[in-house]
Amino acid sequence: MSTKYTRGSFQLMKSMNRSIILNMIRKQGPISRADIAKQSRLTPPTVSNIVKELINTKFVIETTQGTSKGGRKPTLLEINVDYFYILGIDVGTTSVKFVVTNLFGDLKDTTSLEIPAFPTNENLISIMKEGIRLLLSNGNNDPGKFLGVGVGMHGIVDPEKGISLFAPSFQLKNIPIKEELEKEFNMIVNVENDARAMTLGEYWFGHGNDADNMVGVNVGNGIGAGLMVKGRLFHGENNLAGEIGHITIDLSGPKCPCGNYGCLQTLAAGPAIAERAKKELKSGTHSLIRDLVQGDLEQVDGKVVYEAALQNDEFSIQLLYQTGRYLGIGLTNLIHTINPKRIIIGGGVSKAGPYLMEGIEETIQSRGLTDKAKETSIVLSKLGDHASAIGACVLILEEFFSR
Ligand SMILES: [Zn+2]
DSSP states (O other), X not given: OOOSOOHHHXXXXXXXXXXXXXXXXXXXXXXXXXXXXXXXXXXXXXXXXXXXXXXXXXXXXEEEEOOOSSSSOOEEEEEOTTTOEEEEEEEXXXXXXXXXXXTTOOEEEEEEEEOOSSOOHHHHHHHHHHHHHHHHHSTTSOGGGEEEEEEEESSEEETTTTEEEEETTXXXXXXXXXXXXXXXXXXXXXXXXXXXXXXXHHHHHSTTTTOSSEEEEEESSSEEEEEEETTEEEOOTTSOTTOGGGXXXXXXXXXXXXXOBSBTHHHHSHHHHHHHHHHHHHTTOOOTHHHHTTTOGGGOOHHHHHHHHHTTOHXXXXXXXXXXXXXXXXXXXXXXXXXXXXXXXXXXXXXXXXXXXHHHHHHHHHHOSSHHHHXXXXXXXXXXXXXXXXXXXXXXXXXXXXX
């Protein structure tokens, strides 16, 4: 399959002046050529030439007339937002989500595919290929208009090489995602850890847009964080930064799949919530959960606990409150390490956000070192279920708009 926007055409777009102008139109559009020249200090002929090229390549369109101080009204410029698409993939632990977005991260199409138990590297790659083919072959999506594919993958990822170095949920190593997908589809493919992708998505299109120092925390089957420092994702020396699911919260806590005891995710991730609920219910605690799973305690998962809380089940509400307290300890550690302006909580468990928030806030209030630490804003993800997949799209947008 051949598409127009291969790596070569990206390089053409990447002149410094072009990206200055393109970003100005993206962030401030509709904007006039004159205002671009004034703000960028580029000469009006330079601006004119580059804008002409951006219009020819369909990235920018002329739009409604602006207001004029006498004389001819200036024509304004804006991003041709729906002319191009990005494909985003979020590889979870049980399923892979696929989305198509426009240049402003708006969802245009979605699908998802199940991951079989104990997948191999080849299984995962072929599921990704199948989902991409499904969305490219949807009649509404012109394959020639796709700028690239972004992939958010749980575990340790090398974004430079586009390799999943270690996916703990599958015990898989060295999955060459970028290489395999670029070979198959002849499109740019960028790969990143899922929590980092989520953080990037929130930074561009969600609740993070005014916070250059911020953290996105993905709470699902595991817990991971994306650290945004001065507007750039921070990876650390070996792409390990943000593995907060494995900071120790309780020395004598439950055993974690990583081999340690009392890691944050053994106390606050989805499976941990389910385990604590089961343990209490087995010892006879009264709860609506028992009815919701018709007495079969093996069916208890984080979702059932949340559903019971929604129906005012006191046990479930308390359990989620306690989970919020554990999360609050993890977030307080983050505040003291990174000092972010904002922490954004996403992932499946964040759906129970209203029940977690009280415990989170209380803990930060009682443990934060200074008043400013206590004032750190904690919010739930704006992009919700698709945050990591939309964030994966930003991996392509970021490359495209970057200098
Ligand atoms: Zn651990």
